[in-house]
Amino acid sequence: MKITIKRDDAFEIYELEDGAYTLLEALEKIKHEIDNTLSFSSGCRSSVCGSCAMRVNEKEVLACSYKVEDGDTVEPLNNMPIIRDLVVDMDKSYEMNVKAKAWLNKLNHEATLDHEAEKINEVQSDCILCGSCYSSCPVYAVNGEFLGPFSLTRVWKYVGDKREADAKEKIDIIQTNGVWDCTLCNNCTVVCPQNISSKADIEKLRIRSSMFGYSDPNFGNFGGGFDSGFGFDGSPTF
Template structure:
């Protein structure tokens, strides 16, 4: 089947769309189509890709209204009238073509202390302990949850879904030294600005229950008086999706 691949490009000055006619099979992924274009049609096309196994998270792109991993997504899933439109991920500055500048959310992760801080005394970890944060350990830092979040329409103060996944994961780890200090960090990341649209959960390629993590952090934080109720819904923005 021949498909017209429509790609939003950026040359450092102008945004524009390029079109390429590509012969695909049922199994052809979006990444394979992009690689074919780069290898045989236009070697100036720029995009990120490494593992091709949905593990590294580098190949996140936007197709229509969906943010996906190009290596995991088959072209036929999103073709409409013989056309597939590919754009760079949202909420991030574009460097070139489909390559975005991820420094914004990576620096936010640093501010959120998104790593394990070991306690002085180690406690044995059992399967029931791991179940508390097992899904969260699957996070591959693809940034898709960041890219679909509507809160960033009004500014960059919000920490972002990816921060709260990491905060939740280490908060639930009984060997993490920060313990409830993680909730304080979540509050500083403006967790109450979340509108619970669930786009982060629906879009996560690893099916992490991002919005549920945020709800748990907020509930516990309010119960402990760490997160104040009056901060709820601060930001005063609206989304184009009616939420």
């Protein structure tokens, strides 16, 4: 079994005995038995911590759950500075949460969450901070100020939370380098190990934005009327 790993600007090929390995097990075998200079991140080994996210054959995976195959090519995540080999610096992607104010900002102390309200944003709470959505995002690749799918999903979580007393403030913030910059390509949803659809969350944020008077600046207001970019049922009109 041969595995190709990107290291700096070069690719190195490692050969292992055939076997049923996870990618993380294969990387550890290479490090302990072949090349102890190989660097990668790992943590829980249970697809919970997200620290072992990387790309295999140009698709984001968790190394602890991906079953390695002969001929696989392994690379670090995209759109983030490489520290060494398969280890990347996630700080900038996390900083986008601060820009987006992706937390409960003004708490409505009179609001309480019942079971049904909790389930509305239950999926968004499952994010494991792996960064796969950022890595797969074509917009983030060309616009480093784009808030990105991870932060926008978190914004929707709190905009949709009835305990948030000022949802409009969050909507105001995401108008620049935010919801309208997304191409809705769905890459983020495809690679998310927790099956979170950031695309769907961004679409809901666009609908909420139109309710506050915003529209897609890329389309403008044809004929002098207000065009939110969405029909009355919330479906895109473009």
